[in-house]
Amino acid sequence: MLLAVFDFLxxxxxxxxxxxLRLGFGFSPGAAQLGLIAAAPFIALPILYRFGFYRVVVRYVTDVTVWxxxxxxxxxxxxWLGLAYMTELRGIQGVPRSIPAIYFIVGTILLAGSRFLAKWAFGATIERVVNQKRMLIYGAGPVGRQLAAALRIDPRNRPVGFVDDDPVLHGAEVAGLRVHAPGDIGALVEELQVGEIIVCSDAVDQKSKTLLFRKLAKTPVRIAFLPTAVSGWGGDLVGRIRDIGIDDLLGxxxxxxxxxxxxxxxAGKTVFVSGAGGSIGSExxxxIVELEPKALILLDIDEFSLYEIERDLGPRASAPVIPVLGxxxxxxxxxxxxGAYGIDTVFHAAAYKHxxxxxxxxxxxxENNVLGTWILAEIAFNxxxxxxxxxxxDKAVRPTNVMGATKRWAELIVHSFARTQPVQNGRRRFCAVRFGNVIGSQGSVVPxxxxxxxxxxxxxLTDTGMTRYFMAVNEAVELIIQAASLARGxxxxxxxxGEPVRIRDLAENMIRLAGLSVRDDDNPTGDIAIEVVGARPGEKVVEELFYDPDRVEKTVHPKIMFGKKVRNDNGQVKEAIGQLAEAVNCGDEVRARKILFEFTSGR
Incomplete structure (x- = not known):
């Protein structure tokens, strides 16, 4: 109501x-002319109300409001001119023809100016009171404009500009924000005190987007992303924004x-997962529960992990989920x-891996990685x-540490059971799936x-030259399940x-993705330092996926390969398992280590 009175005046x-302005400043309107002047806002206000002018919140005023x-x-x-014409017919002095044009210009300037002035005053007040996040939006297309409008709803957010690859837009204003070139990002971060860059450029392909993420990761601000799959019209765009992760940088x-x-x-089978509470096992x-199994049996030695995965699966599982602590x-x-459940498929993920x-x-x-695998495989075979x-x-390839050697033993055990008896009626198909590090897995470098x-x-860091292979956990598990279907024994x-990642680069990127800077000789005032502490016992600088790349063949899936089958040495595996079990039971670590590494040497 107060706003309408203000606009009337x-x-x-x-x-x-x-x-x-038209008749000179000495002009003094008569009573009839004053009535005609007063009639103009009485006519304008209901029309502006009907057009939605009074539904616009002051702090969200844009060029649309001017229109x-x-x-x-x-x-x-x-x-109003129609009213003036009727009063003129009744002998009242008419309206000079230039008055409507002047009124239109002055009225538009005053109404729009009052709104933008109020918006500026409100923004200045908010900025003093609220710790606003100043944001650059990468992508000035329809989604970027909608995102800018959505961000402005929260006074804690303050979009300060767009960045776009299209040179035609550079220097233009879109949705009240200036569009800048990508090459200006470094200067803009400092000049506009940017704290966050949000990428919502859907027109960029995956390869270019990865290069963009890697470039942006070098800026000392938070980098976020509105995923392509959700960046469309409508919905809560702000709620869908996520941080750029290491998997985005891997590309x-x-x-x-x-x-x-x-x-x-x-599908339709009773599935058993060991290590069900771990990173790979839980995924x-x-x-698996989404693929409609007949039943899913979860085995884990850790009580809390087993509880967590059972609780997580409960709402989404249509088949029985049976947690087993052991x-x-x-x-x-x-x-x-x-014996009780008639298990069809086993995924053996249980292992000590640190x-x-x-x-x-x-x-x-x-005991866990080797003897446990032998026991589980023997029972599954029987x-x-x-x-x-x-x-x-990948640590099973030419192992230099106990963990890697135990996983190589596990591979040899699986191979030995695969060769014990030919596959009949599609049963007893034993295989292994080998891959590198899973991003964010328990005990890994990322967390x-x-x-x-x-x-x-x-x-x-243990070594500046250290490299590792990385893969997202959901992708790894999808490939594991598909590999199971491809197995013939x-x-x-x-x-x-993909390509191995240098761990120092990973550390630097993670620091920058956190909105911080790396402290080094070039930047002694940076936020986080990187220290080299030396390699740990048994740790490799470079990991391998293959024993012999020439023996690797493709499958029907472009992301899944397999190594050619090795010689049959099942009897040797069984005999060595007996010796290893004896050493473990006697607590003879020296002998157990000797057997462990001697048997894997050359295999």
Whole structure:
């Protein structure tokens, strides 16, 4: 109501000053002319209201608001002129022809100016009171403009400009924000005090987007992304914004999973997952329940992890989910499980995998990773499961540490059972799937770096030249499930991991993605330092995926390969397992280590 009274006075003044400008400042309107002047805002205000002018919140005023004023004022002037013409017929002095044009210009300036002045005053007040996030939006297309409008709803957000690859837009104003060239980002961050860059450029292909992310990651601000799949009209765009993660910087081209391969080893079958509470095991369970198994049995030695994954699966599972607390080395428990449930498919993800910890606890690592795999594989073989899949690691290739050697043993155990008896009726298909590091998995370098960055550093490296293969957990699990369907018995499937990543580059990118800077010789005042602490016992500088790249063959899936089958040495594996079990049971770590590494040497 107060705003309408203010606008009434503003338009009255606009028309009154229009008369003054046309007839001279000595002009003094009579009573009839004052009535005619007062009629103009009475006509204009209902029209502006009908056009939605009074539904616009002051802090969200844009050029669209100006267009509303122009339309509403133009229509009101036409109606006002009709009123003036009727009063002229009754002998009252008419309106000079230039008055409507002057009134239109002055009225538009005053109405629009009052709104933008109020918006500026409100913004200045908010900026003093609220700690606003100043944001650049990468992409000035329709989605970028909608995102800018959505961000402005929250006074804590302040978009300060657009960045766009289209040179035609550079220097222009879109949705009240100036459009800049990508090359100006560094200067803009400093000049406009930008704290966040949001990428919502859908026209960019995956490869170019990855290069863009890598470039932006070098700026000391938070980098966020509105995913292509959700960046459309409508919905809560702000709620869908996510931080750019390490997997975005890797830029791995995604291959859509084959629905037939995903379902073949799982749908309608009783599936057993060991290590179900771990990083790989839990994601396996999440994807398996979506593929309509007959039942899903979860085995894990950690009570809380098992509780968490069972609770997570509950709302989404249409089949029975059976949590079992126990170890893969517990033969009696496994015998009861396989006898009771008629298990069809086994995904063996249970393993101790932290390299330094297993190095210090070699006997426990051997018992769990080697003897546990033998027990589980032997029981699965005796119960004639359809498919047994071992989740292996690149550390099994030419192992230099206990953990890697135990995983190589696990691969050899699986191969030995695959060769014990030919596959009949599609049953007893034993295989292994080998791949590198999973981003964010428990005990891996990514969560360690995140923790160190959150503490203020330093971020610790063992070697500046160290490289590792990385893959997102959901992609790895999709490929594992599809590899199970491709298994014919005896294969070691190798997942395409892309190019290895230098760990120092990973650390620097993670620091920058956190909106911080790297402290080094070039930037001694940076936020987080990187320290080299030296290699840990048994740790490799460079990991390998293959023993012999020439023996690797393709499958029907572009991301899944397999190594050619090795010689049959099942009898040797069984004999060596007996010796290893004896050393573990006697607590003879020296002998156990000797057997562990001697047997894997050359295999």
């Amino acid at each position: 503003l338009l009255f003044f606009a028309l009154w000053i229009s008369y003054k 509303t004023i122009i339309k509403g004022l133009a229509l009101s002037i036409v109606l 791995r081209p995604m291959v859509a999973p084959d629905p037939a391969l995903l379902r073949a080893a799982v 396996l369970c999440r994807q 170890s893969v080395a517990d033969r009696r428990k496994l015998e009861r499980l396989f 390299v330094p910890l297993v190095e210090k606890n070699a006997l426990a690592g051997i 119960h004639e499961v359809e498919c047994f899949v071992l989740i292996s690691t 360690l770096f995140k923790e160190q960055i959150a503490r203020g550093g330093p971020v610790t 005896g294969e070691t499937f190798l997942l395409d991991m």
